[in-house]
Amino acid sequence: MPEEEELARLAHEALTCDPAAALEPLGRLGFGDPERASQALDRLAGQAPFLAPLPAQVLVALARTGRPDQGLRHLERFVETSGARLSLYARLKDYPRLADYLIQVLGHSRFLTDILVRNPEYLYWLFEETPFLEQALDKQTLSRQAHQQLEAEQATVRRLEVLRRFQRRELLRIGAAEVLGLKPVAQVGRELADLADVVIECALEAATEELSVRYGRPRSERGQPAHFGVICLGKHGGQELNYSSDVDLLFVYDEEGYTRPPRGGAAMSNEEYFTRLSRRLIQMLTEASAEGFLYRVDMRLRPEGEVGPLVRSLAGLRLYYESHGQLWERQMLIKARLAAGSTEVWVRFRDLVAPFVYPAHFKVSPQEEIRRIKERIEHQILEQPSRDNNIKLRAGGIRDIEFIVQCLQLLKGRVELKARSHNTLEAIGQLTRTKALSAQEATRLREAYCFFRRVENLLQIEDGRSVYALPEDPVAARGLAWCLGLADGPALQQKVEEHLEQVRRIFAGIFHSAPSAGEQWGWLLEAEPGSTRAREALGSRGFADGEAAHRHLASLMQGGMMTSTARQHLEDLLPELIASLSLSADPDQALVRFVQIVGAYGAPGVFYGLLHSHPPFRNLLIAVCGSSPFLAELVRRDPGLLDGLVSRQFEPPPGWHQAPETLLGHRNQEVLRIGTDDLLGLATEEETFLRLTELAEQILQAAYALAFRQVVKRRGRPRTRSGEARFACFAGGKFGGRELDFGSDLDLFFVYEGEGRTGRTRTENHLFFTELAQELIRFLAEGNLYPVDTRLRPEGRNAPMVISLSAYLRYLTGRAALWERLALSRARLVAGDVQLGRRLQLAIHRFVFGREVDAQTAREVLEMRLRLEPQPGPVDLKRGPGGIVDIEFIAQILVLKLGRTQHSLRLTSTRQVLNGLSQTGQLPQEETQFLLDAYDRLRGIEKGMRLASDQADNILPEGREMAALARSVGQHSPEALVAEVQELMRRTRGLFNQIFAAFIEGS
Structure with missing residues (x-):
């Protein structure tokens, strides 16, 4: 800063020389735009520049601010509104201290300038008429002054306007002392906090008066007055408030009870009364008028933050802090202090939180x-x-x-x-x-x-x-x-x-x-919504929508059950979670599924602790979310299934099979177990399909037992002249072939033996077994266990649900079609009477293998297969040319041909048939191996689609779903997967044509 004497000389020169010559000394005084400054000086001098010259000490004071251009602009604004220019100039000339103080304030603060421009009379109150600019006003004095100014006003609106003017004047007083360096930092912070206390106190009194007139005074359940306290936190609580600080508040009342309303009014609970009081207080503090507003209010430090109740009782606060309080809340409560309201409430609150803050x-x-x-x-x-x-x-x-x-x-x-x-x-x-x-x-x-x-x-x-x-x-x-x-x-x-x-x-x-390991990502949980850094960081890890991914991750911290320990567990999980999800087929959707499961679990703190303490379980769950929307949805609907993943030795509860409502839980638990083993590579495709089939048999047999008991209870047991009638449930399709996939339906048909009636209601056996089949299907369908397809029964969907053994045998030897020979090659007993099942199995084998497969038969089978092909379009893994059905038809026609003499080939599984053909030399090893590999690969891709949606759709998806499928089945891009599938299907169709041509040509 230049010396005082040099500044004075330059100021005198600038004010006494002609305007052109004044530019040089003005520049040396620090003005960035001397010409504009010269023009402003002329405007300030007005019409009598020699009679009322602008005092040189004003220019010196402007130079000493270091920002003279700003100071001069603010001075010009103030002079224009002061209304007594000559008198002002005279005072500035006669009282150098006044000029210095004024220019320092104007030069350093537009905020304080705005107050002086709005109320020019404050200048003399501030610097001349009051002795307290350098002194500290205590809170009691401020409160007394505020109440004195409010006394004349009765209307709330007018009182708030008076309060806004009072606050603005006091901010000017404190701020001027700040700029001039007349008070230490601690004193400034204390006075700003005291001012906020007084303003809140006056607003609370006005709000209380309003509500009490309307609703009466709140009382405890013992009839004593209930009290309310406004606790301040943060810088306000620490008496370290800034000029632009929000006020962090916490509202609390002491006792539950009800108001005593005026005559004719309805009583209101204390909670509702104090909630309304809190809302009205916030409105008074934050609502703007022509006089401005009082304070911004931040209520996010209350228990549960923005989603928590606005006000709580002392008992409610105790319960929250004892159960869910986090370490940051201990920090926050260190600064807690009473801003307004009941001292008794404050003392009880202080004593209540002390054991929590200082355990x-x-x-x-x-x-x-x-x-x-x-x-x-x-x-x-x-x-x-x-x-x-x-x-x-x-x-x-x-x-x-x-x-x-x-x-x-x-x-x-x-x-x-x-x-x-x-x-x-x-x-x-x-x-x-x-x-x-x-x-x-x-x-x-x-x-x-x-x-x-x-x-x-x-x-x-x-x-x-x-x-x-x-x-x-x-x-x-x-x-x-x-x-x-x-x-x-x-x-x-x-x-x-x-x-x-x-x-x-x-x-x-x-x-x-x-x-710790989690801290490299822990910052994400606190980053602001829309954070560019968060979006880019997650985008670099494979998330297509980094902003949405950040929003989902941040949501994991929400909820009233979060503790500091839970928070630490979550942060420790973040690196593994983000890394694992980024490797999944669709990271964005995988994260959504993880968040949904956390929400469904209902106790995130417990859940994060479980994930933290069981790494294998954590990895398994992330794999489910990342690779299988179908399995993730099972978990979301029933988080209790996670128990079976925590312990691989988990056993279903005893008697699970004895009630319809428990079948679904067991089925879903086992599907989840089978699915996770498949995702982790702990089972081959063949093993996965076999386990799914065995589970379906287990569920079907339990449902059959339940259905049988229900129908017997209603109708009695079905009898014949020689004893009890028999019933058999047969499976076909992939269920019969022990190759069920996720989401597969069950192909079933039903046969009974023995005409007669039930013992109690005399219901015909045919009607009894029809009702039994319908009850079984209802258990499976309405219980969301399995969809059932009964079109394998004689005459298809329009025929009776069940058929007698004699009628079925007549049908096989008479009207049964060629397609049924193919379909029944996979038929086997899955529930019901074993003896009946054996006899029926023999009859089916006679029908399937009893006739030669000649050229005409082969031609009909080929035509049958071609009719199943879809119209040209998207790739159909199953029915498209060269798809799964081609391989199944190859296996079935070879079984029909060779099974007549080679009983070891009478197998229901396509894969087992292909292996059998290879071992017996019926197909060249190279061709058999290709068919096995193609079958496994196509069915594996089909399984990936099922795990993604649980829908029996065999059409390759498009867009984002196709990209996810490609990654889940080990391909680097959708294009690569399509190319692989098309090549497999091309080669399969070539081999299919070759084999059928050999049949038809008789070679």
């Missing part, structure tokens, strides 16, 4: 948890353009100082009661006395904190905005530096870096734990 033992180390929070904050500010200059959130900044102090308070506060101060500077002093901080550490923290808070205050008072970054503009940096008594912007930056380094060293000494 005998911590489940999670405060150093570890606070360090994790700090690292997330540092990750967040990486996206901010001004991140390198952020004195609040940078490493070594204000937040680090607060975290150091709060961590030591948590550790020492249980025994050292004086360490429980809500004010940071007071706490530093107390922690020094308890030896938690050395004298040197305390000095460095105190100096850094006071310096940073003064910088923060000056930044915010500039425009009344929440700013924490040093200005990049050199002129603004110079002005800030001069206000702090420093030489220039670089000197300011150097001072900041020195303090940051000192604090970083102390922070590192206290928070010395090594980062």
Whole structure:
């Protein structure tokens, strides 16, 4: 800063020489635009420049701000609204201190300038008529003054306007002292907090009066008055408020009960009354008028945050903090203080939370948890353009100082009661006395904190905005530096870096734990919605919509059941979760499924702990979410199925098969187990299909037993002259072939033996067994167990549901068609009477294998296969040319031909038939192996489609679903998968044509 004498000389020169010559001294005074400054000076002088010259000390004062252009603009605004220009100039000339104070305020703060422009009369109140600019007004004095001004007003609207003007005037008083450096940082923060307390107190009184007139006063259940308290938190609670701070509040009342309404009114619960009171108070504080608004209110620190109740009773708060309180809430409550309302409520609240804030033992180390929070904050500010200059959130900044102090308070506060101060500077002093901080550490923290808070205050008072970054503009940096008594912007930056380094060293000494694995991603949970860094980070890991993925990950932290331990478990899971999901077929949808399962489980804290303590289970669940929407949906619908994944030795409860409602749970548990084994590669395709078939048989037999008991209970047992009638349930298709897939239906047909009636209701046996079949199908279908297809019965879907053995035998030897020979080659007994089943199996084999397969038969089978082909279009794995059906037809026609003489080939499984043909030399080894490989591959892809949707669709999907399918079956792209399938089907069709041509040509 230039010397005072030099500034005075330049100012005199600028004011007394002609306008052209004035540009040079104005430039040397620091004006960036001397010509505009000269014009402004002329406008300020008005019509009598020689009679009322602008005092030179004003120019000197403007130069001393370091931002004279801004100061001059603000001075011109103020003069235009003051209305008494000559009188003002005379005062500025006669009272140099007044000129200096005014210009410093105008030069450094548009926010304070706006107040003076709005109320020019405040100038003399501020600098002349009151002696308290350098003094501290206590809270009682402020409250008395506010109530005196409110006394004349009765209407709430008018009282709020008076309150807004009172607040604005007091902000000017405190802010002017701040700019002029007349008060220490601690005093400024305390006065700003006291002002907020008084404003909230006055607003609460007005809101209480309004509601009491309408609803009466709240009473406890014992009839005593119920009380309400407004607890302030954060900087407000710590009496460290900024000029643009929100007020963090927590609303609490003491007793449950009801209001005593005016005559004719209805009583209201205390909870509803105090909720309405809280809403009205927030409205009063935040609602804007021509006079502005009072405060922004932040209620997110209350239990459960934005989704939690607005107000809670003391008992409700106790329950929450004891059950769900997290370590950050302990930190937050250190600064809790009564802002307005009942002192009795405050005392009870303070005593209630003290054991929570200062427990005998911590489940999670405060150093570890606070360090994790700090690292997330540092990750967040990486996206901010001004991140390198952020004195609040940078490493070594204000937040680090607060975290150091709060961590030591948590550790020492249980025994050292004086360490429980809500004010940071007071706490530093107390922690020094308890030896938690050395004298040197305390000095460095105190100096850094006071310096940073003064910088923060000056930044915010500039425009009344929440700013924490040093200005990049050199002129603004110079002005800030001069206000702090420093030489220039670089000197300011150097001072900041020195303090940051000192604090970083102390922070590192206290928070010395090594980062855990989860912290490389833990910052995602705190990143703001729409975060560019989060979107790009997740996009680089394979998520197509990084912004949505970030939103889903952040949602994992929501809910009232989250604890600090649960949070730590979740952060530890993040690297594995993100890495595993990124390798899945569709990372975006896999994450959605994981979030849905967490939500369905209902206790995320417990769930994260389970995932944390059981790595195999965790990996299994991520595999399910990443590879099988079908299995993930099973888990979402019934999270209890996860029990079977935690323990691979899980056994179903006894008697699961004895009630219809328990069949589905057992079926889903086993499907999940089979599916996860398949995903992890613990089973081959053949083993998976066999296990699914065996499960279906198990469920079918249990359902058959239940259905039989039900029908017998209604009708009695079916009798014949020689004893009891018999019933057999046969399977065909892939169920008969022991090759069921996920989502397959059950091909069934039913045969009974023995005419007669039931013993009790005399119902004909045919009707009894029809009812039995219908009851069985109903159990399977309505219980969501399996869809049933009964078209294999004689005459198809229009025929009776069941048929007698004699009628069935006549049908086989008479009207049965060729397609039925093929279909019945896979028929086998799955439930019912074993003796009847054996006799029926022999009859079916006589029908299937009793005739030669000549050229005409082969031609008819070929035509039958071609009729099943779809129209040209998307790739159909099953029915398309060269698809799965081609291989099944090859196996079936060879079984029909060779099974007549080689009983070992009378097999129901396509794969077993192909193996048998290879072993007996009926097909060349190379051709057989190709058919086996093609069959396994096509069915494996089909299985991948079933796991994705549980729908029996055999058409290759498109777009995103196709990309996911390709990845799930080991192909690098959809195009590669299509090319592979087309080549397999081309070669299969070629072999199919070759084999059928040989049959037809008789060679």
